[in-house]
Amino acid sequence: MTGSQHRARAARTAPPGPPRRxxxxxxxxxxxxxxxxxxxxxxxxxxxVRIAIGPKAxxxxxxxxxxxxxxxxxxxxxxxxxxxxxxxxxxxxxLLTSDGETWRKQRRTIQPVFQPKRISRQAAVVASEVDALxxxxxxxxxxxxxxxxxxxLTLGVLGKTLLDAELGGYETLGHSFEAVQDQAMxxxxxxxAVPQWVPLKKQLEFRTARDxxxxxxxxxxxxxxxxxxxxxxxxxxxxxxxxxxxxxxRERMRDELITLLLAGHETTASTLGWAFHLIDEHPEVxxxxxxxxxxxxxxxxxxxxxxxxxxxxxAVVEEVMRLYPPVWLLPRIxxxxxxIGGYHVPAGSDVVVVPYTLxxxxxxxxxxxxxxxxxxxxxxxxxxxxxxxxxxxxxxxIGNSLGVMEAVFVLALAARDLELHKVPGxxxxxxxxxxxxxxxxxxxxxxxxxxxxxKAA
Numbered sequence: 308m309t310g311s312q313h314r315a316r317a318a319r320t321a322p323p324g325p326p327r328r329x330x331x332x333x334x335x336x337x338x339x340x341x342x343x344x345x346x347x348x349x350x351x352x353x354x355x356v357r358i359a360i361g362p363k364a365x366x367x368x369x370x371x372x373x374x375x376x377x378x379x380x381x382x383x384x385x386x387x388x389x390x391x392x393x394x395x396x397x398x399x400x401x402l403l404t405s406d407g408e409t410w411r412k413q414r415r416t417i418q419p420v421f422q423p424k425r426i427s428r429q430a431a432v433v434a435s436e437v438d439a440l441x442x443x444x445x446x447x448x449x450x451x452x453x454x455x456x457x458x459x460l461t462l463g464v465l466g467k468t469l470l471d472a473e474l475g476g477y478e479t480l481g482h483s484f485e486a487v488q489d490q491a492m493x494x495x496x497x498x499x500a501v502p503q504w505v506p507l508k509k510q511l512e513f514r515t516a517r518d519x520x521x522x523x524x525x526x527x528x529x530x531x532x533x534x535x536x537x538x539x540x541x542x543x544x545x546x547x548x549x550x551x552x553x554x555x556x557r558e559r560m561r562d563e564l565i566t567l568l569l570a571g572h573e574t575t576a577s578t579l580g581w582a583f584h585l586i587d588e589h590p591e592v593x594x595x596x597x598x599x600x601x602x603x604x605x606x607x608x609x610x611x612x613x614x615x616x617x618x619x620x621x622a623v624v625e626e627v628m629r630l631y632p633p634v635w636l637l638p639r640i641x642x643x644x645x646x647i648g649g650y651h652v653p654a655g656s657d658v659v660v661v662p663y664t665l666x667x668x669x670x671x672x673x674x675x676x677x678x679x680x681x682x683x684x685x686x687x688x689x690x691x692x693x694x695x696x697x698x699x700x701x702x703x704x705i706g707n708s709l710g711v712m713e714a715v716f717v718l719a720l721a722a723r724d725l726e727l728h729k730v731p732g733x734x735x736x737x738x739x740x741x742x743x744x745x746x747x748x749x750x751x752x753x754x755x756x757x758x759x760x761x762k763a764a
Contacts, residue, residue, distance in 0.1 A: 322366065322650040324348065324357035333360050337496045341739040342635070342663055349664045355648040365389070365657045366647065369668065371692035373648050374660045377639060378692075379700035384645055388638030389657050394491040394741060396503075396517070399558065401566025402705070413563060416549045418705065420469060420542050426708045429468040430611035430716075433709075436464050437716045438608055441724055450730050450750040455481070457579045457717075461572035464713055469571060469706075470527065470564075471541040477523050484569050486516035488740040524564040528557070542567060569741075574633035575710045577744045579717055581631040582623065583727050584735050584749060585678050586718075592680060595619055596722035597756070604723060609716045617719055622683035624714045628696035630678060632662040635743040637698055662695045663743065726754040 325333060325348060336344035337360060345367060348356045354370035368377055377385055386406040395404045402413045419425070440460045444451060458481040466474035474480065490513035503510060531543040539545070546563055550556035586593045596619065603609075603616045614621065637660040645652045652658060667675040671693040672682075682688075697704035704710075721727065729735070730750045738746035 320650055322355040322357040322648070323352040324359065325352075327359065330360060333358060341496075342737060345636075345659075345661045345664050346667070349661070355650050357650075363657065365659060366652055367664075368647060368658060368660045369664050370648065371665070371671065371690045374665060374695065374699065375692045376647060377658055377660055378637065378695075378698065378702070381645065382700045382702070384642050385639035385658060386642060388640040388659070389495050394487065396490075396513075398487070398566045398569065399562030401562040401564075403566045403570055413559075414705070416545055417542060417563070417567075420540065420545060421705050421708065423708060425540060426468075426712065427611040429709070430609070430712065432467050433464055433713050433716055434608040434610070436460060436467065437713070437720055440717070441720050444721075444725060444727075444753045445755045447753050450752050453583055453727065453749045453751045454576065454580045454745060455748070457576040458572060460717070461576045461579075461713065462568070464709075465568065465571040468709060469542050469567065471536060471539065472527055472530065472543065474568075479519050480523065480568060480572075483516035483519045484573060486512045487520070487569070488742070489513070490516075492740050520565045520568070521561060524561040524568075527564060528560055570704075571706055571709075573742045573744075574704075575713050577633045577742050578624065578627055578631070578710070578714055580745045580749050581743075582627045582714070582718055583721075583751060584729065584745065585627060585630070586623070586722075587727060587729050587751070589678055592623060592678075593722055593726070596623060596718060600719040600723035604719060609719055611712070613719075614712060614715060617715055618684060619680065620715050620719050620722075621711070622680040623718060624711060625683040625694075625696075626678060626680040629666045629672075629682070629694060630676075631737065631743050632666060632696045633742045634696070634698060634704070635663040635739055636661055637695070660695070663739075665693060665695060668693060724756055726756060727751045728754070 333344065336347075344358070348358055348367060349369040354368070354373060356367040356369070358365045358367060368374055387404055398404050400409055402410065402417065405413060437460065440456065444456065462474045462477075462480055466472045486509075489509055493509055527543060528547070531547060535547075536544055542564070546560045550560055586596070599617060599619045603613055609617070639658045639660070641652055641654055641656045641658055643654045647658070666672065669675055671689040688694075692699060697707040728751060730752060733750060735749065736746045738744050
C-alpha cells in the first residue's frame with residue numbers, strides 16, 4: 308500500500324469512542340452530568356472521540372489545533388449545532404443561532420456597537436451600575452441570592468450600554484431565559500423525540516417564557532420608534548435603521564434583541580457567580596484582590612484605563628473562565644465530509660469543541676483542576692486555542708470586551724469594600740445548560756469591610 312493510499316484509508320477511519328454497550332450509561336450522563344460525559348471520554352479516548360448515543364453520533368474535539376480547524380480554518384463547513392438549533396424556537400434567527408449570509412448581515416449591523424472606542428466610553432455607566440450594586444449588597448442584613456443580583460446588574464448594564472434603554476422594569480427576563488435554556492437542553496438530550504404539543508410542565512413554562520420575551524422585545528422596539536435617538540449608535544437604533552419596516556424586518560429585530568438580552572447578560576452573570584464562589588474558597592485570592600483595588604482605585608470608581616492596572620483582577624476573571632467557561636460547549640454541524648485529527652467526520656455529524664475539557668487538558672495546563680490566577684500573569688501562556696472562553700474564529704464573541712470590563716469592575720469594587728461568604732452547608736455544583744451556571748443559585752452573606760469608603764457615583 309502506498310503512502311497516499313494509507314493516508315486515504317486512515318482518513319476514512321472513525322475516531323475511538325465508547326462501545327455500543329455503554330449506551331445506557333452515556334444516556335444517563337447526557338441527562339444528569341454532561342460535563343462528566345465530555346470529560347470522561349476525552350480522558351479515556353483522546354483528543355478526537357466518537358460518542359454514539361442511539362441514532363446520533365457526536366464527535367468530541369479536545370485539542371487546540373483541532374479546535375482551530377473547526378472554529379477558524381474550516382469554519383465555513385460548520386454551522387451552529389446541538390442546543391443552539393433547539394434554542395431557535397425562542398431566539399429565532401438571532402446572531403447566536405443564525406448562519407450564512409443572514410448571520411453576516413446581522414454581524415455587520417451590530418458590530419459597530421461593540422467597537423473598542425465605544426465600549427471604553429461606556430466605562431462610567433458600568434462603574435455607576437456596579438457601585439449601586441455594591442451599595443445594595445452592603446445594605447443586606449441576611450443572606451442574598453448573589454446570582455439574582457448579578458443577573459439584575461448585567462441586565463441593567465446591557466440596557467444602558469447597548470440599548471440605551473432601562474430594563475429594570477422587566478423582572479421576568481431572568482426567569483424566562485432560564486425556561487428557554489431548560490427547554491432547549493431538554494430537546495437536545497431527548498433528540499427532540501417529545502412532541503412540542505405534549506403539555507409537560509417544562510414545555511408549558513417555555514411557551515410562557517417565549518411569549519414574555521417576544522412581548523418585551525416588541526415593547527423595546529415600540530419605545531424606540533416612538534422616541535428615536537438622532538444619530539443613535541445603540542443596538543436598537545441600528546436595528547431600526549437597517550430594517551425596512553415590514554413584518555419580516557420586525558421579526559428579525561425581535562430575534563436579535565432576544566438573543567442579545569440572553570447572551571449579553573447570562574455569560575457575565577454566570578462568570579461572576581463562579582468568581583464569588585472561588586474567591587470564598589480561596590481567601591488569599593480575595594485579599595490580593597482587595598490590596599490591588601485599594602492601591603489602584605483608592606476610594607474612587609474604576610475607569611476604563613484601570614483595566615491595564617488591575618492586572619491581578621483581570622487574571623482572576625480569566626482563571627474563573629478557564630475553570631468554568633460560561634460557554635462550555637461550542638456545537639457545530641459538519642456541512643460536508645471532513646478530516647479531523649486524521650479521522651473521518653461525515654457530513655451531518657454533530658461536532659463539539661468543549662472549552663470545559665480543553666481548559667483542563669493536562670498537556671497545556673499544569674495541575675488543571677487548581678484555581679490559580681497566577682497562570683495569567685506569567686510570561687509564558689498556553690497556545691491560543693487552548694483557551695476559548697469567548698469562542699474563536701469568525702464567531703468570536705462580539706461582546707467580550709464589555710463582559711470582561713463589567714466582571715473586573717464588579718470584583719474590584721466588591722473586594723475593596725465587601726467580604727462575601729457562602730451560607731453554611733451550601734454545596735456548589737455546575738449545571739451545564741446553554742451556559743455553565745451554578746446549580747440552584749448561590750446564597751451568600753455580605754460583610755462590609757472595616758473602613759471601606761466610596762465616592763458617590
